[in-house]
Amino acid sequence: MRDESGQSPGTLRFADSCDAREHGDDDARRFQSAFSSDGRGFVWPGVARVGRLFPEAGGAHPYQGPLSGRRQYAPGPGRADGGVVGEDGGILAARGPRFDGAVAPGGYAWWYVDGLSDDGHYGITIIALIGSVFSSHYHWSGRGNPLNHCAMNVALYRPRGSRWAMTERDSAAVDVTPTELTIGPSQMRWDGDALVISIDETTCPLPTRLRGTIKLVPQALNRRAFALDAAGRHQWWPIAPKARIEVDMINPSLRWSGAGYFDCNRGTEPLEAGFKSWNWCYARLKEGPAIFYDVTRRDGSKYAVAACCDASGTLVDLEPPPIGELARTLWRMPRATHADRGSQPRVLRTLEDAPFYSRSVVQSRIFGEETVGMHESLCLERLSSKLVRLMIPFRNPRMRSPRPK
16 A cells, blocks of 8 residues: 555665665665556645757846745845856747757757646646657767657646656657757647647557647746756756646547646756756745755755746745655655755655656645645666666657658
8 A cells, every 4th residue: 555655565676876875775665667657646636847948148137125925034146156047148939938959969958848737636747858868769879969869758647547658759750940849740839928739649658649739828938047067068947937738638538727837958968977866846836936956966066946936937046945855756766855944845646756766746835835846856876777778768669760762
């Protein structure tokens, strides 16, 4: 039987390479494929994420005063070690993000979208990837051509079971323009004031159809991006921390709307060359969403972003609450997130549980407010292991385009 963290007993042991502390129980608890998801229960119980892709160097948005309800924490200053990349320097195509920036050999770019239904029953995550960062095929190829390793990852969460698709495709199946990114039969495009995603994928490991249209309408566009490493090789741009999402699925037949989120990451080298691990959390507060991004770099140094999105879409620096540990996953992945002093954050549901990655719904008290948020943990030490590299293709198959006659 699973507890509230989604854990159950088992036997497989996995090296705990992303946590330096000693633990008496390091069992993976259960063998699963490299990507997996828990399809039961509410998604959010109790509730009715290249050149010219990013802003150019420039000044950060200054803090304009205290935010109501958050005066217990002083605003955090901008950080030079990593820190702010800058403001919009022409990267918005028709008031939206550009998709046509060059991605360097060895590098990557991805556009991340998630959404939760207003009734808390359904959720969706979509990631369009150029130079698919977790792809074993990209790694084995030497990473010389990012466009030859692209994927549209779709995860649909329902009370009666989740669906997952992540088919990797070669450059013949990829088309990129300033406003459109087409990967195989699926497409992500900026249409006026909204992001429209057309999905036509086959799920894995059991093949079923996953087809529909998702529309995300930002309530504001943020023009501030962040370098996650000191050299600026890895950058993160939370494009629309606050948005509305409309999901209209044909297969399976499903329609809902709710709160949405949209961001972009890019890099000029593999993720594992820059980082050991990270924790990311997006929490919806009454006055605007808060985002926490805690990174452990390859050299052991740490970097953190803590910001709140105001009504205009501007990200305002915050001094974050302390970090609290969360229950580990079946794969014994360590998870942690921020919560007010004296409170204990907890996992409501584990959505994805892989040897090197987890996606979860977490509950915590932030700035005196009870909130539910999306959380991700990533361990690049584990991703780099030969065993995990061999496991990934079972949930991330590669499809080659037919050769022209």
